Amino acid sequence: MKLLISSHFFPPSVGGIEQVSGILAEEFAALGHEVRVITQTPADREPEGQRFEVFRGPGRSQIFELLRWCDVYFQSNISLGTLWPGWLLGKPVVVTYHTWLTRPDGSVGWQDRLKRLAARFVARNLGVSRAIAASVSPRCAVIPNPYRDDLFGLDPGVARDGELVFLGRLVSDKGADLLVGALGRLKEAGLTPRLAIIGSGPDEAALKAQVERAGLSAQVRFLGVRTGPELVRELNRHRIIVIPSRWREPFGLIALEGLACGLVPLAADGGGLEDAIGSCGRLFSRNDETDLAAKLGELLRQPETWPALRAEAPAHLARHGRRAVAQAYLRYFEGVRW
Numbered sequence: 001m002k003l004l005i006s007s008h009f010f011p012p013s014v015g016g017i018e019q020v021s022g023i024l025a026e027e028f029a030a031l032g033h034e035v036r037v038i039t040q041t042p043a044d045r046e047p048e049g050q051r052f053e054v055f056r057g058p059g060r061s062q063i064f065e066l067l068r069w070c071d072v073y074f075q076s077n078i079s080l081g082t083l084w085p086g087w088l089l090g091k092p093v094v095v096t097y098h099t100w101l102t103r104p105d106g107s108v109g110w111q112d113r114l115k116r117l118a119a120r121f122v123a124r125n126l127g128v129s130r131a132i133a134a135s136v137s138p139r140c141a142v143i144p145n146p147y148r149d150d151l152f153g154l155d156p157g158v159a160r161d162g163e164l165v166f167l168g169r170l171v172s173d174k175g176a177d178l179l180v181g182a183l184g185r186l187k188e189a190g191l192t193p194r195l196a197i198i199g200s201g202p203d204e205a206a207l208k209a210q211v212e213r214a215g216l217s218a219q220v221r222f223l224g225v226r227t228g229p230e231l232v233r234e235l236n237r238h239r240i241i242v243i244p245s246r247w248r249e250p251f252g253l254i255a256l257e258g259l260a261c262g263l264v265p266l267a268a269d270g271g272g273l274e275d276a277i278g279s280c281g282r283l284f285s286r287n288d289e290t291d292l293a294a295k296l297g298e299l300l301r302q303p304e305t306w307p308a309l310r311a312e313a314p315a316h317l318a319r320h321g322r323r324a325v326a327q328a329y330l331r332y333f334e335g336v337r338w
Contacts, residue, residue: 001333002034004070006082010039010054016145016253017098020128021076023146025052027326036066038082060085067091072333078115083122092336093122094329096143097132099250123336126329128251129272141332144275146325147256149317151228154262155236162238163193163300165263167231167254168245170201175244175268175287177203177210182244182293184214186300193300195220195242198234235261239306240299243267246287252276256320259313264306266292266299278316280309 005028007021018041029035035052042056055062063085067073073086075095086093101112116136119125125140127133133140168174176197183195197207197220204222211220226234235241241258243249248271255265255276265281267273274283284295299305318324 001330002069002071003028003036003074003333004066004072005035005037005074005076006039006079007037007076008040008079010037010041012043013041016251017077019148019253020098020145023148023322024076024326024329027146027322028052028330031323031326031330033330036070038063038066064089072336074329074333078118080111080114080118083118087121094124094126094332094336095119095122096126096128097136097140097250098128098145100132100135100248124332126332129275131248131271131275132250142275143325143328143332144320145251145253145256146322147253147260147317147320149260149321152232152235152257152260154260155233158233158236160237160239160262162196164195164240164242164296165198165235165238165258166195166242166244167198167235167258168243170197170199170203170207172203173245173247174199174201175246176207178244178246178287178289178292179242180207180210180214180216180220181289182296183216183219185289185293186297187214187216187219189297191297191300192219193296196223196234196238197221198223198226198231200225232261235263238263240264240266240296242292242296243273244284244292245271245273247271248286249273249276255281256317260317262310262313264299264309266296278312280312280316282309 009018011018011022025035025037029051037054038058067085067089073091073093077098078095101115103109125137126143127140128145133142166176241263245268251272258265259280265277267277268286269283270286285291
């Protein structure tokens, strides 16, 4: 099959959509399909040994040429600017929605209304979580995101002597300040778990000041950015990963990465995090510091419940393996191509 992938963001840019689009392109090619990618992300050069072609910043004539070549046109997030040529040429278009069709503040702009209208006229709509699918259309199916199962996994050589870990950008939407506030409440109740914060961002200085004001400096470490095998080792050192996002996450790859490394997740409810952790963790009421403290306290006081949660992880992760997810997409592609 000849597959043309449109992904506005793509490696070497770093982010969830980029990671997922890159994984799918690699897996489709590894499974014997011809794959080409169009993206607006620049790059100095392509990785050696890459089994698919990438067209960066293509012009209109090149997009039409690529569309004439393909059997299926796959958009990783809907893009009106590159959608209409596929329609014009009568190509089967499959769109995966990675996020909400709204503005950053949650309002619905004219662009979002156009995208909702366009969604009615593509061959297949897919959402990365049940929440995203329901927000697009009642007929939108779900294919969950893959994670890097070639990287994230258990490391028996690392001592699991840490307690809590937060992984993410240090911005208000990710809720690290809620977690620090919850730690303050737990300290008043006599619980003093240690927390490692992995990541950086504009709120880092404010978070450090919050930790100092709350008298938590002995409990909280700021580790900065960790990537690759170094990140995997650090996750393997801990027992619980807390994902306190204020924003309704469309999915939550961090949850899968934590599960793969043996962590028990505690995540904010609503959005796609519920799909990402499955039955392998616990939820608290989003943007509710009091409930976060209560649920975290329960989890810390009941370590005997952790093995049962961890036992759910292998089957859950298998559904999110890169090859399994790629094959699920290919079944849809086979159903819509000419």
